[in-house]
Amino acid sequence: MAKSHGSLTGIEAKIEYHPAFEELGALYESWKRSAVNWMQTEKLSESELEKRLMKQFNIQWAWADSIATEARTCLNQLKTAKKTIILN
Numbered sequence: 173m174a175k176s177h178g179s180l181t182g183i184e185a186k187i188e189y190h191p192a193f194e195e196l197g198a199l200y201e202s203w204k205r206s207a208v209n210w211m212q213t214e215k216l217s218e219s220e221l222e223k224r225l226m227k228q229f230n231i232q233w234a235w236a237d238s239i240a241t242e243a244r245t246c247l248n249q250l251k252t253a254k255k256t257i258i259l260n
Contacts, residue, residue, distance in 0.1 A: 200235075200239070203225060203229055203231070203235075204243055204246070206225075206228075207225060207240060207242075207243035208246050208250075210224060211243055211247050212247065218240045218241065218244055219240075221236075221239075221240040222240045225239055
């Protein structure tokens with residue numbers, strides 16, 4: 173029987189829980205934080221960021237692409253939030 177872990181819906185509800193998923197999720201978030209940091213400090217494009225992620229963390233392109241896209245979105249949200257706070 174699958175271990176209950178929060179409220180799961182869709183395909184997630186059909187996948188049996190395994191602790192490796194949490195570890196992989198933590199790695200993914202760590203890689204994303206690194207990507208956001210590199211985009212801020214080194215002004216990398218998404219393409220450059222994908223290459224760096226693949227080389228630095230030895231991950232496949234699909235992972236790097238997903239992380240780079242999320243990092244760009246996160247950075248854009250941070251910039252918007254900063255402008256909003258400054259205006260208020």
